[in-house]
Amino acid sequence: MNFKEMIDNMSPEVYVSLKQAVELGKWPNGVCLTKEQTELCLQAVITYDHNNKPEESRVGYIDRGSKQTKFEEDNKDKVDSIKWVNDAPKGKV
Structure with missing residues (x-):
């Protein structure tokens, strides 16, 4: 039995134990x-997840799309600017 066959025949209980x-x-x-x-x-856990679970339920899943979009929406009108201040006395610059 090869690795793929073992994963295909793995029970949910064995998956939980390995995890x-x-x-x-x-x-x-x-x-x-x-x-x-x-x-x-x-x-084995990652392969089992890939074959048996939706992407958002898999081990190691990071939801990058909705958080980035929300951040971008919240900050789309904000502009960062730099203000230069010259504290040197006049004529000494």
Whole structure:
């Protein structure tokens, strides 16, 4: 069985267990994940999300569109300007 087949056959319970293992850095029995195990579990969680969840529900999703648009709308009429002030006495500039 290859990686894709394993992900396609993964149950939601296994997904939750792998996700929690990555979050905590250890298996449910308390044994720490190795770097390789963490990478494989994270890859499995991301792949499972990609195949089974809408984009806004996936691990690592950042909603960039609505916040940027809202900020731009709020600040479209504001103009930043710089005012130069010369504090030097006259004739000494």
